[in-house]
Amino acid sequence: MIDLTGKKAVVTGGSSGIGRAIATTLAKVGAHVVVADLTEEAREGGEATAAVIVAAGGSAEFVKLDVTASAHVASVFAELDERLGGLDILVNNAGVLREGSVHETDDETWRTQFLVNVDGTFHCTREMVRGLLARKSPGKIVNISSISGFRGNPGFAAYCATKGAIVNFTRQVALDYAAHGINVNAVAPGFVTTHMTALYDQATHDALAAQTPRxxxxxxxxVANAVLFLASPLADHVVGDNLLVDGGWTIGTPVELGA
Structure with missing residues (x-):
């Protein structure tokens, strides 16, 4: 059984969907979870996620965090590090998805996705690593990449580019800090039922499900279950991996043979 009692975890983008599932899952096994997000008071906000955890007997708090703002991230992490006595786990889940092939993608759409998905992951990872090194403490960092970082996804040029960056960023940071006991890995989801993927109509949803071996x-x-594994002592010797949670999509699609 995984036991994270006494561990302090930060989950960015923890207001809803995958982020909320990750936050509640870490809390169930004893971690104190800092739900870090820009979304605060809405029905699916970070305060609501923290409240769900506390109501279930867990330990959680909400902090407002703009992952795109470097100085703000540094300030928030420094305050958390001091107040909580050091952070142990970081899950870089905050992300945005916008449609568009290259000729359809304007500068703002491109930059927004890189600012959140790539720069945000970099900002939070940098502060987490700085804190761990200062305390000479081991730790876990789990990034959320995507199958779109390993293969093309028609009509999502910027998103695929950002997730490809996260795949290799994960490997490089893992290589740099493995000797310090800092495990850096990623979970690469396939198609997941969240508000972000609501842009797919039902026919497309069903077709993609049919093409998934699972x-x-x-x-x-x-996705949260895979994050829990990588954030736990069970994954102490897992370094720089991108764990696919895609029902077999990346390795191949079912082949229908005629009669």
Whole structure:
């Protein structure tokens, strides 16, 4: 059984969907979870995620965090590090998805996705590593990449580019800090049922499910379970991996043979 009692974890983008599932899953096994997000008071906000955890008997708090603002991230992490006595786990889940092939993508759409998905992951990872090195403490960093970092996804040029960056960023940071006991890995979801993927109509959803060897889309909990493993002592010797949670999509699609 995984026990994270006494560990302090930060989950960015923890307001809803995958982020909320990750936050509640870490809390269930004893971690104190800092739900870090820009979304605060809405029904699916970070305060609501923290409240769900506390109501279930767990330990959590909400902090407002803009992952795109370097100085703000540094300030928030420094305050958390001092107040909580050091952070142990970081899950870089905050992300945005916008449609568009290259000729359809304007500068703002391109930059927004890189600012959140790539720069945000870099900002938070840098502060987490600085804190761990200062305390000479081991730690876990789990990034959320995507199958779109390993293969093309028609109509999502910027998103695929950002997730490809996260795949290799994960490997490089893992290589740089493995000797310090800092494990850096990533979870690469396939198609997951969240508000972000609501842009797919039902026919497309069903077609993609049919092309998945497992025969269905992932749930946020499927992704959270993989994050829990990588954030736990069970993954102490896992370094720089990108764990696919895609029902077999990346390795191949079912082949229908005629009669």
């Amino acid at each position: 025969g269905r889309w992932a749930s946020p909990q499927d």
